[in-house]
Amino acid sequence: MLVVVATPIQNYVAYICFLLIILILTRLAQIPFRTLFLRSLIEIPFILFAILMPFFGTGEKVDFFGLSLYESGLLAGASIIAKGTIGVFMSIILSGTTSARAILKGLARLKIPAPILGIASFMTRYLNVVNNELIRMRIARESRGFQAKGVRSWRVLSQTLGAVFIRSYERGERVYLAMLARGFQGKMPADNGGHKTDLQSAFLLPGAAGIISVATGLFL
């Protein structure tokens, strides 16, 4: 990711190579391209923002399909889209191939601070519980004749969100009590199970991307 962000957008050959690497990885990981595409739709709000950038800016203007656009804005926008899309694709591949537990373990090995890891770990554990609670509340709403339509239902929906927030907060307290009851003294045990990736294979991907970035920058 760092390599991609550090590569200037003018070096478009490198970006084509990055995209190729991603396509090959997707194939190797046996993730359907359709899934990759659908999940990457989350990026759309950022793309909209990036598309606006060339219209607002300073400096030189260029003609682009009959539109007069700012060059710096155009480059910045293209840069956001390209880098963002590659980032999103890589995250999808990572989450599609690696369990949440393994990702957390990886982050621990990368020396991410323990409190942040703890928060992420609890989040993966309780996302499901909170989601189930939301589903139950939706069923309860609908069973009593509520239908979400228009601005008027926002009041009820926001109250639901508030209720979920408070319930989650209270659950947080109960979980903490349960932790204390089993002798918690402020230090979470480390996760030692599972396999470890060796250094060589860990550097394979960023190494390749780095070589591409530097080589295309020098020779093209």
Place this chain on the structure above:
Amino acid sequence: MNNKFSLRIKNLAYAYPDGHQALFGVNLEIRKGERVALLGPNGAGKTTLVLHLNGVIPTQQGSVTVVDTLVDTKNVESLRHVREKVGIVFQDPDDQLFMPTVAQDVAFGPYNSGIRGDELARIVDESLVKVGMLDYKDRPPHHLSFGQRRRVAVATVLAMNPEILVLDEPSSNLDPASRRELAEFLRSLDVTVLLVTHDLPYALELCERSVILAGGVVTADEPTSQLFAKPSFLAEHRLELPAGFRL
């Protein structure tokens, strides 16, 4: 049963920070190896009492003694000792199972008491075997059924090898088979049990002695079968045997 006490509570009183008083002088003694049911209507102070047993709620007045240790929340040694001796299985297993996998969760308690490595792995396996959940060791808790989660919750507490096992409504939300299996399992354990419940048949099945907590005091403490033979007394405390149930 023998003459040693697992738990002694003397004149325990407690008021919440908002001024609401939950306990008004509770007295209770439980001997080693006894299984005692703690009964009482909703809001009688049962959970408040339970949270005193391992110092999660600090003692305001009176005293709680676990085996030989006085529960003193200001004394780190006392707290550590008490939390190893008293194992609480909470009502909602989702509150109790917070680690990414079943095995990690069972390891949490023993890890906190300083056990590491092979010894830790052995304790985890043994505890899961006891509740019949070894095959689910590496699964995340949210992939288990409710009954399975409750069994794992019991394993997380057993892993600490407690002297007293406190179970808060253990039979709630269980299907009849899981309910029976849990009862058989509890009977097979050689520990002191405090069973907090509204499920009177379950109390009768498991506990030779029952205690009723109402309005923040102990209003009855006698053999379960004797207590249950007084339906009008039970009714005063909003406790009823199921329709059609005969002693």
